[in-house]
Amino acid sequence: MPGAQVPFSRYVALGDSQTEGVGDGDDVTGLRGWADRLAEHLARHNPGLRYANLAVRGRLAGQVHAGQLGPALALRPDLATVVAGVNDLLRPRFDADEVAGHLEAMFAALTAQGTRVATLTFPDVARVTPLARPVSHRVTALNQRIREAAHRHGVAVAETGHHAVVTDARLWSADRLHAGPLGHERIAAAVAQALALPGSDDAWTRPLATPAPPRPVGLRAGAAELRWAADFLRPWIARRLRGHSSGDDRTAKRPDLVPLELAPLHRDPAREA
Structure with missing residues (x-):
């Protein structure tokens, strides 16, 4: 609906x-990401929007709960997104009930304060990274618990794992663990649709306009997996063994609720690729 205003002003x-x-983006020029993109969508329908992003890389669900919920409640948002659990999925010890319990505690505290909350389910990472097949059942278990907890608290759920396009390699960064720009654009669109925001639709669920290049097979596929393991998996394992995290000594990039500066509207790459 052209001209429709969103009912949110504090995200x-x-x-x-x-x-x-x-x-x-990157740490030199700055990170954008799906939450920033969602905030931009909101701001285009409500120029008074103020936005804070408390997320920090490497955080487990329990750490998000312990470190971000209190500051979030203090900001008294009318909209919050809560997304965590992937770092837990990749750890040797994983308890779906424990992870979902942290998520539900955040859902409960925020909705009790009158905040509209949105979250999302996760795609099967094994469809992006074959070496991740051992954690496929964990993704299924966590997604089901997220749905159940969200239902109990009236939380909107973007079901990003249900659509084949989410495993298109062009939506992912080279590390296969994080979305690339096109993937972040699709996630933002999925959450916007889950919240029924003005200007949202299901275009994010559709395949990209051009066919995906064929995946390598045979020896080429094996060589690609070995390169990925050397470039990304080995450093990740090394950090775990040393007890380090990619988020050590990092703080939230946008800890305060401040107005969002909108860049000029540009064409949506998610609809053109």
Whole structure:
């Protein structure tokens, strides 16, 4: 609906690297990410929007709960997004009930304060990274618990894992763990639709306009997996063994609710690719 105004003016995003925007920009020029893109959508329908992003890469769901919920409640948002759990999925010890419990505690506290909350489910990472097949059942288990917890608290859920396009390699960054710019654009559109925002629709669920290049097979596929493991998996494992996180010594990129500066409207790459 042209000219329709969104009912939100104070948006706070809680989460880990995806919400921080890793994969969409860089640490030198700045990260954008799906939460920033969602905030831009909101601001175009409500120029008075103020936006805070408390997400920090590497955080487990329990760390998001412990470190971000209190500051988020203090900002008294009328809209919040809560997305966490992927870092937990990748750890040797994973308890779907424990992770979902942290998410539900955040859903409950925010909605009790009158905040509209949105979250999302996760795609099967094994369809993007074959070496991640051992965690496929974890994704299924966590997604089901997220749906159940969201239903109990009236939280909007963007079902990003249901559509084949989300495993198109062109939506992912080279590390295959974070969305690339096109993927972040699709996530923002999915959350906008889940919230029934003006100007949102299901275009994000559709395949890209051009066919995906064929995936390597045979020896080429094996070589590609080995390169990925050397470039991204090995450093990740090394950090875990040392007890380090990619988010060590990092703080939220946008800790305060401040007005969002809108860039000029540009063509939507998610609808053109």
